[in-house]
Amino acid sequence: MEPVPAVPWVPPHDPQSPTLSVVDMHTGGEPLRIVLAGCPEVAGATLLAKRRYMRQHLDHVRRRLMFEPRGHRDMYGAVLVPSELPDAHIGVLFLHNEGYSAMCGHAVLALGRFALDFGLVPAPPAGALEAQVNIHCPCGLVAAFVACEGGRSSGPVRFHSVPAFVLVTDLTVDVPGHGKVVVDIAYGGTFYAFVSAEKFGLNLCSAKTRDLTDAARAVTAAVKAQFKISHPESEDLAFLYGTIVTDGKDTYSEEPTTNICVFADNQVDRSPTGSGVTARIALQYHKGLLALNQTRAFKSGVTGSVFTGKAVTEAKCGGYKAVIVEVSGKAHYTGTANFTVEDDDPLRDGFLLQ
Numbered sequence: 001m002e003p004v005p006a007v008p009w010v011p012p013h014d015p016q017s018p019t020l021s022v023v024d025m026h027t028g029g030e031p032l033r034i035v036l037a038g039c040p041e042v043a044g045a046t047l048l049a050k051r052r053y054m055r056q057h058l059d060h061v062r063r064r065l066m067f068e069p070r071g072h073r074d075m076y077g078a079v080l081v082p083s084e085l086p087d088a089h090i091g092v093l094f095l096h097n098e099g100y101s102a103m104c105g106h107a108v109l110a111l112g113r114f115a116l117d118f119g120l121v122p123a124p125p126a127g128a129l130e131a132q133v134n135i136h137c138p139c140g141l142v143a144a145f146v147a148c149e150g151g152r153s154s155g156p157v158r159f160h161s162v163p164a165f166v167l168v169t170d171l172t173v174d175v176p177g178h179g180k181v182v183v184d185i186a187y188g189g190t191f192y193a194f195v196s197a198e199k200f201g202l203n204l205c206s207a208k209t210r211d212l213t214d215a216a217r218a219v220t221a222a223v224k225a226q227f228k229i230s231h232p233e234s235e236d237l238a239f240l241y242g243t244i245v246t247d248g249k250d251t252y253s254e255e256p257t258t259n260i261c262v263f264a265d266n267q268v269d270r271s272p273t274g275s276g277v278t279a280r281i282a283l284q285y286h287k288g289l290l291a292l293n294q295t296r297a298f299k300s301g302v303t304g305s306v307f308t309g310k311a312v313t314e315a316k317c318g319g320y321k322a323v324i325v326e327v328s329g330k331a332h333y334t335g336t337a338n339f340t341v342e343d344d345d346p347l348r349d350g351f352l353l354q
Helices: 047-055 059-068 103-119 209-226 273-288
Strands: 020-027 029-038 078-083 090-097 130-137 140-149 150-158 164-175 178-186 191-196 240-246 257-263 298-300 308-319 320-339
Touching: 020 059, 020 103, 020 209, 029 103, 029 320, 047 059, 047 078, 047 090, 047 178, 059 090, 078 240, 090 103, 103 140, 103 150, 103 273, 103 320, 164 209, 164 273, 178 209, 178 273, 191 209, 191 273, 209 240, 209 308, 240 273, 257 273, 273 298, 273 308, 273 320
Parallel strands: 029 078, 090 130, 191 240, 257 298
Antiparallel strands: 020 029, 020 320, 078 090, 130 140, 140 150, 150 320, 164 178, 164 320, 178 191, 240 257, 298 308, 308 320
């Protein structure tokens, strides 16, 4: 048997398909695959234009990295791109099993660490305990604050959201198999429907994940069919991303409230969902259940991981009363990889099991 090469070896591959180099992280169990190199240039004068360009011309990159055999149905990704905003340190496009999100809180928490550790932002002053990373997401500019020590990240990250608001409360939709169900819809950089597990006869903490995801998927389909989502500033942001099933404990408590988020094509978030926490806090503040700067803990119904969040100031989004929300969590590195494609591989662009 020949010895394993001592230097990195690149397997046979299509020279017309550059090797995709990535760093993998997770935040509260939810993966993030960050593209370091190999993605073709994403054209467009604005970040939203870049998002449209990637969807139309470079979707094979998303499929290769998110789908099997290199990924899986619940993989999540980020492609870093230049931003047109002068205050932004980085721009980012979010990838998932169905397409491209407008916001992703767990990814922002991870990207804050990544940007500091990889030198994408100026080094913080000596002795600084936090470094600010301005991340231009498709929904707008988000400020991440990265705990640091000696100029490197030390784990915890918090971010301040774009203005988060409630679109509608007590919306009744007809959900096949469940009858009429009342939901709320709120925006935390992207739109979510919120519904208590009790409305499906389920206990969030003991029900099977499949039963909860089936209920969430049915709600998402019903809302999309029966209610038109609108955003006051951009049609690119006017879509329902998914449904968050909660334990119904919206009244303030020092104990964590638990939820599970099902988004895109039945993708299950392993974390408490950063943009979902943002929207849920906006909803609780709107209902008078939470005061400014009153911190709540949100627990993932899948992994038990916890984010904390609070509404830090009131804001406006178009004609909607809104709040800026601070979400805190911790991301971890899990590895690096180089992905290649062979020109005769019939599954080169990936696949998903239904």
